[in-house]
Amino acid sequence: MKALAINIDEITIKPITSQADFEEAGKVIEALMDADLLENETERKKALDILEAITVLAIDYEKKHYPMPKPDPIEAIKERMEQLHLSRKDVAPYFGGENRVSEVLNKKRSLTIKMIREISKNLGIPAETLLAAS
The missing domain is CATH 1.10.260.40 (lambda repressor-like DNA-binding domains)
Incomplete structure (x- = not known):
């Protein structure tokens, strides 16, 4: 498998408080989507942990700023x-x-x-x- 398109050691996990933060989180999530295919177990675990943390933060931001309308x-x-x-x-x-x-x-x-x-x-x-x- 090829390497990730992002250096996981340079990723900072922080609260998502703006649209720019949200868009950046989306880029990180996209870059880490294939992290489960990494051969190096340590790198895979670290990448998947980062992916999970950033996804949770992005979902929280999305719920607050783009709420789903209640169904009729x-x-x-x-x-x-x-x-x-x-x-x-x-x-x-x-x-x-x-x-x-x-x-x-x-x-x-x-x-x-x-x-x-x-x-x-x-x-x-x-x-x-x-x-x-x-």
Whole structure:
């Protein structure tokens, strides 16, 4: 295996507090992505430790500055139904009938706590995701 494109002894692990720091961390992460292929065990371990530390810092920065929007509960239900190849009739028991399924999925009726429990349990959608719709 060829050597890393970066000298691991010159890498400084520090908090990521700016966009420039974040971009630099991305370059380091990219340079260390193949560190697990290094033949020298000591160098491999050091590179992988640095990779893990910088990745944790980058993820923390990303969560603070680029938060993921919460999913729309109704879209989450529709997507899960599609993934599981379920029809409205298939999920009707979780909603209290086929009419309720249509009303909820068309956003004409809110989810009830009972529906949320059933949908969460049977479709595997976290209740926190579904609670935003009630």
